[in-house]
Structure formats: C-alpha cells, structure tokens
Amino acid sequence: MTDQPTQSMTGAEALVSTLADHGVTACFANPGTSEMHLVTALDHEPRIKSTLCLFEGVATGAADGHARVTGTPAMTLLHLGAGYLNGGANIHNARRAWTPMINVIGDHAVPHQRYDAPLASDVIGMAGPNSRWIKSADKVGQAGDLAAQAWEASFGPEPGPVSLILPADTAWLEGGKPGATRARPSLRQPDTITIDVAAAAVKSASKPIIIINGTALTEAGLAQAARVKAAGVRVLTDTFFPRQARGAGRFIPDRMQYFAEGAMSDLEGSDLMLIAGTQVPVAFFAYPGKPSVLVPEGCTPMKIGGPETDSAAILEALADALGAKEAAPVAELDLPGAPTGALNAATIGASIARHMPEGSFVSDDGVSNGLPSFLMTQRARPHDWMMLTGGAIGQGMPLALGASLAA
Structure with a gap:
C-alpha cells in the first residue's frame, strides 16, 4: 500500500x-x-x-x-x-x-x-x-x-x-494545516493557606459578609453558600452576574444594591468582606461626595479567589474550615397570584413567575428597573437568570437567542 x-x-x-x-x-x-x-x-x-x-x-x-x-x-x-x-x-x-x-x-x-x-x-x-x-x-x-x-x-x-x-x-x-490539540485550562482550585486565613478572620469578625460570583452561583455552588450562611456569614452576589441558578430548591443569596448609597447603607457595620469568584465591588458611576469603592469604613476586604478561580470549590473549602455542619434553608415554591393594577416591573415579574416553565433561562437587561421582576421570581420554578454584566445596552434579546440555541 x-x-x-x-x-x-x-x-x-x-x-x-x-x-x-x-x-x-x-x-x-x-x-x-x-x-x-x-x-x-x-x-x-x-x-x-x-x-x-x-x-x-x-x-x-x-x-x-x-x-x-x-x-x-x-x-x-x-x-x-x-x-x-x-x-x-x-x-x-x-x-x-x-x-x-x-x-x-x-x-x-x-x-x-x-x-x-x-x-x-x-x-x-x-x-x-x-x-x-x-x-x-x-x-x-x-x-x-x-x-x-x-x-x-x-x-x-x-x-x-x-x-x-x-x-x-x-x-x-x-x-x-490543523492546529495541534490543546488542553482546556482549568479554573484555579482553593489555596489551603488562604482558606485557613479567611476562616480565622470570619471567626474573629462580628459581622462578616462574602460576595460571590462564577461557579458559586451554580446549583452546587449555592448549596455550599448555604453552608457558609449557616456558619454566620452573610452571602451576597454581585449586582450583575453572568448566570445564577434560582427558584425552588435553591438557596437565595442577597444581592449587592445597584446605587452606591443604597449599597453602602446595606453593608453598614460589616467588618469583614470576603471575595470569591469576583472583585472588590465598585460603584457603577461616580457621584459627588459618594465613594467609588463599596467597602464600608472599618471593613476589611479579603480576596480569597477572583474570576479565574473555582468559587464553588472555594465555598466548600471555606464551609469545611468553618466547621459548617448545617445549611441555610432553600427556597420553597411560592408562585404569586394573578397580578392586577398597573403594568410595571413588579406585575410583569409576577406574571413571569406564574408562567415560567421549569428549566427556563431568563435574559435580564433591565439594569435600574429590573429588580422588582428579579425579586418576584425568587421562588418560582427552578430556572437560571442571566444578567447584563457590562451595562452596554442591546444584550437582552441576542443573549436569549444564543442561550435558547444552546439549550
């Protein structure tokens, strides 16, 4: 031959x-x-x-x-x-x-x-x-x-x-000619020393919080977040995130507020801010006399993992280091009644929650007026919520198109 x-x-x-x-x-x-x-x-x-x-x-x-x-x-x-x-x-x-x-x-x-x-x-x-x-x-x-x-x-x-x-x-x-096959890079895994330092800081803090994004917002990651919450740490997401598992059966974290003054008021008194899968929060815009970095006075920020890390694994390691045996409750299915009155973000959100099938992907580019719809769907059937992360308009329908073809 x-x-x-x-x-x-x-x-x-x-x-x-x-x-x-x-x-x-x-x-x-x-x-x-x-x-x-x-x-x-x-x-x-x-x-x-x-x-x-x-x-x-x-x-x-x-x-x-x-x-x-x-x-x-x-x-x-x-x-x-x-x-x-x-x-x-x-x-x-x-x-x-x-x-x-x-x-x-x-x-x-x-x-x-x-x-x-x-x-x-x-x-x-x-x-x-x-x-x-x-x-x-x-x-x-x-x-x-x-x-x-x-x-x-x-x-x-x-x-x-x-x-x-x-x-x-x-x-x-x-x-x-075809390129040689390359291996897919993996997200960085938790660093044991960093986790131990963070756990010790939590145990000595009076009002610790953790801000999460990335794999921490998957269903598996949120299960670990619920353990961290049960250990006494308030869990928040970024204001805008790529994707979060939500609805019945999932832990509901809090969410960073959009406006700087609201965020600072909400975080007041926190003395430790852990960061997992994201960055230290900053205001969307500068305002006269308002802070750009959303860390309250007297609060120590501690980054235990950025966007390059497997934040779900970080939460699991942190929960283990804190000795968390229990987990905070997950959402129960609670669909709102038929909405009445004015057509606004809350009534639209109620209608979405009532009719959204299990397994839906929601593309949300509401930014400043999207919060009521977001809140109305927290206890809907299990679904995933995708947000406008960069603030540039024109994402909503294209993002939904790509997600629907993928799903």
Whole structure:
C-alpha cells in the first residue's frame, strides 16, 4: 500500500476544522466579502452550526448567551474592524461576564492592506481593549495553530473574549494545516493557606459578609453558600452576574444594591468582606461626595479567589474550615397570584413567575428597573437568570437567542 496524499486545506478550512476539533459547535456570523472563504469552510464543517445574524451585536450577544449555557466558547464571524465595532458593545458585556468567546475577524488581504481601502482599519487597535488575546494569521500556515491558541486563551488564565484576525488571502490560500490539540485550562482550585486565613478572620469578625460570583452561583455552588450562611456569614452576589441558578430548591443569596448609597447603607457595620469568584465591588458611576469603592469604613476586604478561580470549590473549602455542619434553608415554591393594577416591573415579574416553565433561562437587561421582576421570581420554578454584566445596552434579546440555541 502507498500512503494517501494529505488533502490540501485553505487557511479558512484549517481555522474552522481546528475549532471544531476543540469542541466549538456554534458560529454566529455577519460576514462580508473578505469572509466568504470562511463561510465556505463553515458550510463544509458539519460539527459547527452557523447562524446568520443581521447585525453584529446580535452575533456577539448570542455567542455570549451560548457560552453561558454550555460553558464553552462559540465563534463569531465579523466583517473587518467596522464589523467588530458594530458588535463591540456585547463583546464588552461578555468580557465583564468572563465569557469565553472566539471572535474571528476578517481583514483585507495582506498585500492589499497598504492601499488604505475604504474599509481598511487598525483591527488590532480596535479589538485589543476587549480581547484577552489577539493575533493576526498573516500567513496561511499560521491559521490552524492560532485557532488552537485562541480557543485555549478564551478559557484563561481569566476567561473572556479573544480575537483572531484572518486576512482574506490567508483564508483562500492553500497550505493550511490543523492546529495541534490543546488542553482546556482549568479554573484555579482553593489555596489551603488562604482558606485557613479567611476562616480565622470570619471567626474573629462580628459581622462578616462574602460576595460571590462564577461557579458559586451554580446549583452546587449555592448549596455550599448555604453552608457558609449557616456558619454566620452573610452571602451576597454581585449586582450583575453572568448566570445564577434560582427558584425552588435553591438557596437565595442577597444581592449587592445597584446605587452606591443604597449599597453602602446595606453593608453598614460589616467588618469583614470576603471575595470569591469576583472583585472588590465598585460603584457603577461616580457621584459627588459618594465613594467609588463599596467597602464600608472599618471593613476589611479579603480576596480569597477572583474570576479565574473555582468559587464553588472555594465555598466548600471555606464551609469545611468553618466547621459548617448545617445549611441555610432553600427556597420553597411560592408562585404569586394573578397580578392586577398597573403594568410595571413588579406585575410583569409576577406574571413571569406564574408562567415560567421549569428549566427556563431568563435574559435580564433591565439594569435600574429590573429588580422588582428579579425579586418576584425568587421562588418560582427552578430556572437560571442571566444578567447584563457590562451595562452596554442591546444584550437582552441576542443573549436569549444564543442561550435558547444552546439549550
């Protein structure tokens, strides 16, 4: 027998097949002329389902929602720097949600870039600020390996959006090859010394609190949060979080208030603030005479794990170190009656709670007026709630689209 010749691949085919090899199953696309060879490659790759979106902000928001449900990155396909900017608001939100996302951005062919065509732009300069990792595959032999690097980088060290730029000639030229398979980076596990120090601080505090996000807001993570609560620590979530398991059978943590003065009043008297899966809280905006960092006077902040950590495991380790044998109660199913009166966030929330099926995913971009609906659904049937983490408008329906396709 003779060896079969290796089938030649274009750069676009190398990129797409490499992402499929790493488990990417969805692409949300708004392509243009420079991305046509990527479209062809996607048509020939059955492992990735492509969804055409009529605006780039829908594509990037849907990729965010898809990843929040699956835990793995989706791919977007965007038309040069201008297309990236059109999708930029929801990429900003995804970065604030620590959502893995692979943005594939087309560019002019490398020899054509010198002529400053109308759509020419500094793609790296535009996409860099919201990208955990960004590179351009200027040679066809780089496309597959950079795709593998992009996939890996979307998971960490801190998860988030990455950007891979593919010039048109790299896409159409043959000579591409799949990138070597890379291992998925894992969230950092609890540090024993840090947990012991935190447990000792809790035991000596008079009014300790912990602010949680990340895996701590899964059903398993909230079960550990209930143990921490039973050990005497008040448990709060960030004001806005990527995803939280809620409803009957789940522990209900408190939530950081949106307005700075309300948050500071709510936290008054706390003398220890533990942080797990997130960052020390700051106000959304500055106001005259109001604090920017939402830590009360006399309260010591202690970060026991940031967004790069498995915060559910941190809560379990902390509960063990505190000797927590019991757990705080979980929510019981309690559906409100039929709402009457004015149509407002509370009556809308009551209606949602009454009719929402078990297993629903809710996309909430209400920001300043969403709290009543949030509160009315706390004891609804089990569901997951996804929020606008970065404050940039236009996320709600695109996020729901991506989540529904993933689920």
